[in-house]
Amino acid sequence: xxxxxxxxxxxxxxxxxxxxxxxxxxxxxxxxxxxxxxxxxxxxxxxxxxxxxxxxxxxxxxxxxxxxxxxxxxxxxxxxxxxxxxxxxxxxxxxxxxxxxxxxxxxxxxxxxxxxxxxxxxxxxxxxxxxxxxxxxxxxxxxxxxxxxxxxxxxxxxxxxxxxxxxxxxxxxxxxxxxxxxxxxxxxxxxxxxxxxxxxxxxxxxxxxxxxxxxxxxxxxxxxxxxxxxxxxxxxxxxxxxxxxxxxxxxxxxxxxxxxxxxxxxxx
Amino acid sequence: xxxxxxxxxxxxxxxxxxxxxxxxxxxxxxxxxxxxxxxxxxxxxxxxxxxxxxxxxxxxxxxxxxxxxxxxxxxxxxxxxxxxxxxxxxxxxxxxxxxxxxxxxxxxxxxxxxxxxxxxxxxxxxxxxxxxxxxxxxxxxxxxxxxxxxxxxxxxxxxxxxxxxxxxxxxxxxxxxxxxxxxxxxxxxxxxxxxxxxxxxxxxxxxxx
Numbered sequence: 208x209x210x211x212x213x214x215x216x217x218x219x220x221x222x223x224x225x226x227x228x229x230x231x232x233x234x235x236x237x238x239x240x241x242x243x244x245x246x247x248x249x250x251x252x253x254x255x256x257x258x259x260x261x262x263x264x265x266x267x268x269x270x271x272x273x274x275x276x277x278x279x280x281x282x283x284x285x286x287x288x289x290x291x292x293x294x295x296x297x298x299x300x301x302x303x304x305x306x307x308x309x310x311x312x313x314x315x316x317x318x319x320x321x322x323x324x325x326x327x328x329x330x331x332x333x334x335x336x337x338x339x340x341x342x343x344x345x346x347x348x349x350x351x352x353x354x355x356x357x358x359x360x361x362x363x364x365x366x367x368x369x370x371x372x373x374x375x376x377x378x379x380x381x382x383x384x385x386x387x388x389x390x391x392x393x394x395x396x397x398x399x400x401x402x403x404x405x406x407x408x409x410x411x412x413x414x415x416x417x418x419x420x421x422x423x424x425x426x427x428x429x430x431x432x433x434x435x436x437x438x439x440x441x442x443x444x445x446x447x448x449x450x451x452x453x454x455x456x457x458x459x460x461x462x463x464x465x466x467x468x469x470x471x472x473x474x475x
Numbered sequence: 476x477x478x479x480x481x482x483x484x485x486x487x488x489x490x491x492x493x494x495x496x497x498x499x500x501x502x503x504x505x506x507x508x509x510x511x512x513x514x515x516x517x518x519x520x521x522x523x524x525x526x527x528x529x530x531x532x533x534x535x536x537x538x539x540x541x542x543x544x545x546x547x548x549x550x551x552x553x554x555x556x557x558x559x560x561x562x563x564x565x566x567x568x569x570x571x572x573x574x575x576x577x578x579x580x581x582x583x584x585x586x587x588x589x590x591x592x593x594x595x596x597x598x599x600x601x602x603x604x605x606x607x608x609x610x611x612x613x614x615x616x617x618x619x620x621x622x623x624x625x626x627x628x629x630x631x632x633x634x635x636x637x638x639x640x641x642x643x644x645x646x647x648x649x650x651x652x653x654x655x656x657x658x659x660x661x662x663x664x665x666x667x668x669x670x671x672x673x674x675x676x677x678x679x680x681x682x683x684x
Contacts, residue, residue: 262594265594267590267593267594288596288597288598289596290596291593291594291595291596292595292596294594295595296591296594296595298587298590298591298594300585300587301587301591302585302587302588302589302590302591302592303588303591304588304592304605304606304610305585305588305610306609306610315595316595316596319595319596319597319601362591365595366595375594
C-alpha cells in the first residue's frame with residue numbers, strides 16, 4: 208500500500224519509480240508531479256527512458272518499484288482500461304485505425320464509453336474544428352487519404368475526444384516535415400494553454416521543449432537529471448543540459464554560416 | 476463412348492457426384508476454418524507454441540494425400556472407410572494455409588495501431604474484434620482461398636477410400652481406360668475450383684480495407 212497519500216490537485220505523480228526489463232534498468236528513481244494546466248516535457252537523448260516513463264503512466268508498462276498516482280489515486284486502484292480512457296495518448300506513428308474513417312477514429316473513446324450517438328457526433332465536430340480540420344471535408348476520409356500533418360491532427364483530436372484530464376504525447380510531431388511541425392507546435396501551444404490539461408510530452412528536440420513546456424524534465428541514462436522552467440534550463444550548469452543548449456547553438460551558427468541569398472549574412 | 480455422350484447419358488450421376496464432392500469439401504473447410512482461425516489467433520499470443528503447431532501443420536502438408544487417407548483408415552473414431560475419414564484428411568490439408576495466413580495477418584497488424592488501441596483503453600477482446608481481425612481479414616481470406624483449391628483437388632482422391640465425390644469417375648475411368656470417364660470427373664472438379672476461387676476472390680476484394 209502507499210506510504211503516503213497522494214498530494215491534492217495533481218493529475219500525475221511519480222514517486223521513485225523504476226522499471227527494469229530482463230534485469231536491465233531502463234529507468235530508476237524517477238519522481239515528478241504534473242498539475243492540471245502544466246505541460247511537463249521529458250527531454251533526453253534516444254534510449255534514456257522517456258517513452259518508458261510515459262507508458263508507465265497509462266500502464267502499458269508496470270513499474271518494477273515505486274508508486275504512480277493518477278488524479279490522486281494510486282495506479283493500483285485503477286482498472287487499467289478505465290485509467291487509459293481518462294488519459295489521451297498520442298504517439299509519433301499516430302496509429303490511426305486504417306479501416307476506420309476520420310470520424311470513427313475520433314469517436315473511438317466516446318463510443319467505447321457508450322456516449323449517446325448525438326453527443327458523439329457533436330463532439331467529433333468540435334474536436335475536428337479544434338485541430339483545424341474542416342468537418343465536411345475530412346470526416347468521411349480514411350487515414351490513407353490524409354497528409355502526415357493532417358493525420359497527426361486527427362491523432363490529437365482522437366486523444367482529446369473523451370475530454371481526458373491528462374494527455375500523454377510521445378514525439379507527436381517528430382515524423383513531420385519542419386514546416387508542418389512548426390505549424391502544429393504553434394497551434395498545440397495555443398491549444399494546451401486553453402485546455403487546462405495535464406500534459407506529459409516526450410521529445411529529444413530542445414527547441415520544441417522550450418516552446419511547449421511549462422517545465423522541462425531532463426532525462427539522462429534512465430534518470431531524471433532535473434526539472435527546470437524553460438528559462439532556467441538555458442542557464443543550467445548540468446552537463447547534459449549544457450550539451451543540449453550547445454546543440455541548439457551549433458544549429459544556429461550553422462544556419463548563420465550557410466550561404467544566404469542577397470548576401471544578407473550577419474557579420475560576427 | 477465419347478465424352479459428350481457420357482456427359483449427357485450420365486448427367487444425373489455427374490451432378491450428384493459434384494454435390495457429394497462439394498459436401499466433402501464444405502464440411503472439411505468448415506472444420507478447418509473453425510480450428511485454424513482460432514488457433515492462428517492463439518499462436519500470436521503464445522509465441523512458444525508457434526514453432527510446434529506450424530511445424531506440425533507443415534509436416535501434415537508434406538504427407539502424400541493418398542497416404543494420408545490410408546493412414547487414417549485404421550484410426551479409431553476419426554478413420555474407417557467413407558466420407559468421415561475423407562473429411563478429416565481434407566481438413567488437415569486445409570489447416571496449414573488457414574493457420575499460417577491467420578497468424579501472418581494478425582502478427583502483421585501495424586504495432587502503432589495496436590499501441591494506440593491499447594493506450595486508448597480498448598479491451599483485448601475489442602482489439603481482436605475491432606482492430607486485428609478486420610485488418611487481417613484479407614490475408615486470412617487469401618489463406619481460405621488457397622485451402623479451398625487444395626481441398627477441391629485432393630477430394631478427388633477421397634474416392635479411393637469410398638467417400639464418393641468426383642474422384643469416383645477418375646478412378647473408374649482409369650480402370651476402364653476411358654478418357655471420357657476420367658474427364659467427367661476432372662473437368663467438373665477443375666470448374667469447381669475455378670468458380671469457388673473466383674467467388675472468394677470477389678469476397679476478398681470487398682473485405683480489403
